[in-house]
Amino acid sequence: SIEIEGTVEADLAAEKLSIGASGRFTGQVKSDLVVIGGAYDGIMQAGSIWATETAQIAGEIHYQSLQMDRGAALNCRVVHNWQEPDGAVASQEEAVEGEGDQEPVEES
Numbered sequence: 001s002i003e004i005e006g007t008v009e010a011d012l013a014a015e016k017l018s019i020g021a022s023g024r025f026t027g028q029v030k031s032d033l034v035v036i037g038g039a040y041d042g043i044m045q046a047g048s049i050w051a052t053e054t055a056q057i058a059g060e061i062h063y064q065s066l067q068m069d070r071g072a073a074l075n076c077r078v079v080h081n082w083q084e085p086d087g088a089v090a091s092q093e094e095a096v097e098g099e100g101d102q103e104p105v106e107e108s
Helices: 086-099
Strands: 002-004 007-009 012-019 024-026 029-036 039-051 056-068 073-080
Parallel strands (some): 007 024, 029 039, 056 073
């Protein structure tokens, strides 16, 4: 878990990143959970993003879950990366594999 209260310019990967209301972060981020209360500018890939009422986000964010409080400012490209549960993908692959196992039907 990384907490930012000052000004940081970097690229980082962390399980959890928190940018406090007085924090300013510029750079690339990969994280499971990002809580933004300050300013962020960069390219972010996160499982969950929570933008609090004081958040100011610029750049590009890729997420699976996004929560925004009233007052949060997003001036960025927003991309929702929804992924199907592993079981659903396996079922689709099995269905496709099973299609080739059928005998051709001849029409008369």
